[in-house]
Amino acid sequence: MSTASILKLVISAVAAVAFFIAKNYIKHKPDDSIEPKKKKKLNRLFFFGLVLSVWYFIACVINEISGGPNGIHVEFDLFSNRVSLFGFSVSQTTVTTWCIVAVITLLSLIFRLFVFPKFKDIPKGIQNVVEIMVEAADNFTSSQTHNLSPVLGEYIFSLALMIVGCAAVELFSVRPPTSDLIFTFSLGLVTFILINYFGIKKKGFGGRIKALASPNPIIMPMKILSDIAVPVSLACRLFGNMLGGMIVMDLLKTSLGGYAVGMTSLAGLYFNLFHPLIQAYIFIVLTLTFINEATE
Amino acid sequence: MNAIAAALALLPALGAGLGMGLATAKAVEATARQPEASGKINAILLLGLALAESTAIYGFVIALILQSKV
Numbered sequence: 212m213s214t215a216s217i218l219k220l221v222i223s224a225v226a227a228v229a230f231f232i233a234k235n236y237i238k239h240k241p242d243d244s245i246e247p248k249k250k251k252k253l254n255r256l257f258f259f260g261l262v263l264s265v266w267y268f269i270a271c272v273i274n275e276i277s278g279g280p281n282g283i284h285v286e287f288d289l290f291s292n293r294v295s296l297f298g299f300s301v302s303q304t305t306v307t308t309w310c311i312v313a314v315i316t317l318l319s320l321i322f323r324l325f326v327f328p329k330f331k332d333i334p335k336g337i338q339n340v341v342e343i344m345v346e347a348a349d350n351f352t353s354s355q356t357h358n359l360s361p362v363l364g365e366y367i368f369s370l371a372l373m374i375v376g377c378a379a380v381e382l383f384s385v386r387p388p389t390s391d392l393i394f395t396f397s398l399g400l401v402t403f404i405l406i407n408y409f410g411i412k413k414k415g416f417g418g419r420i421k422a423l424a425s426p427n428p429i430i431m432p433m434k435i436l437s438d439i440a441v442p443v444s445l446a447c448r449l450f451g452n453m454l455g456g457m458i459v460m461d462l463l464k465t466s467l468g469g470y471a472v473g474m475t476s477l478a479g480l481y482f483n484l485f486h487p488l489i490q491a492y493i494f495i496v497l498t499l500t501f502i503n504e505a506t507e
Numbered sequence: 508m509n510a511i512a513a514a515l516a517l518l519p520a521l522g523a524g525l526g527m528g529l530a531t532a533k534a535v536e537a538t539a540r541q542p543e544a545s546g547k548i549n550a551i552l553l554l555g556l557a558l559a560e561s562t563a564i565y566g567f568v569i570a571l572i573l574q575s576k577v
Binding site: 287288289444447448450451452454455489492493496497500 | 550553554557560561564565567568571572575
């Protein structure tokens with residue numbers, strides 16, 4: 212530890228204590244000796260100073276431990292690392308996804324066993340929230356696909372839950388599974404299978420071929436190609452967006468070092484919460500649009 | 508050489524930015540004309556933005572693939 216870092220720590224600690232004492236002093240001062248407006252202003256000022264000095268103290272401690280900010284070098288691999296689990300070499304994406312699935316399953320089990328039996332005819336409290344969410348997913352799906360299948364709503368709901376859950380994992384500084392091309396491509400592949408399943412179920416195999424060959428059999432290769440491009444484009448869109456968000460967050464973390472305490476949570480509101488929600492919405496809308504197109 | 512190729516692969520961002528700007532301008536215009544239809548316009552706008560954005564995202568992914576050691 213150098214003298215400068217010790218000095219920084221001591222100064223920030225002293226400032227924090229001084230601000231705390233000053234804030235308490237102002238708070239307990241009798242009202243007649245000071246104007247209420249000025250008191251409020253001073254109180255706010257000292258609180259701000261306290262937060263700032265505590266933040267600086269924590270940042271200095273973290274910098275001391277981890278070695279401080281190290282430039283704007285971000286190291287990342289396009290594909291996630293392999294980890295060894297019980298002698299098998301599995302991708303880290305798989306492990307993270309298992310954890311997310313376990314958490315979601317546990318939550319839904321808790322809901323099923325402890326919350327659902329308490330539901331009444333007149334909704335109250337958490338029942339309202341659950342009913343609104345399920346109804347919104349169902350209504351949205353049936354309006355987009357014209358009441359094609361009742362199962363589709365459940366799939367859409369779990370898809371949204373999965374994509375948002377995957378992004379929320381990044382808050383614990385784990386690499387999100389959605390920033391792995393293989394994971395997003397498998398989601399796109401499910402969409403591809405659903406498109407063809409519902410297309411063939413609704414129109415029959417001949418009808419599906421006929422839809423591909425309309426208006427002219429010459430353009431059939433083009434149509435097949437554009438059908439195959441659907442999962443690829445869905446996968447690349449989700450992957451690129453999530454990887455971009457992850458790189459920005461990593462850049463913030465590495466370039467700010469210890470000073471990133473609290474900063475990344477502000478940026479994380481956008482990159483880990485709002486952005487994944489929009490991407491999940493887009494993924495769902497595109498899936499439903501393609502399914503609707505195949506069945507019309 | 509890889510870096511130049513990666514930079515060139517990000518050229519689609521130009522077109523995507525232009526397209527998204529145009530789409531948003533039209534959506535603002537439409538909402539100003541018919542404020543009661545803003546919900547529907549919003550949904551359509553988001554879908555269009557996603558489709559326009561995807562070209563930029565493809566370029567970004569290709570640039571990443573060129574830059575990283577696969």
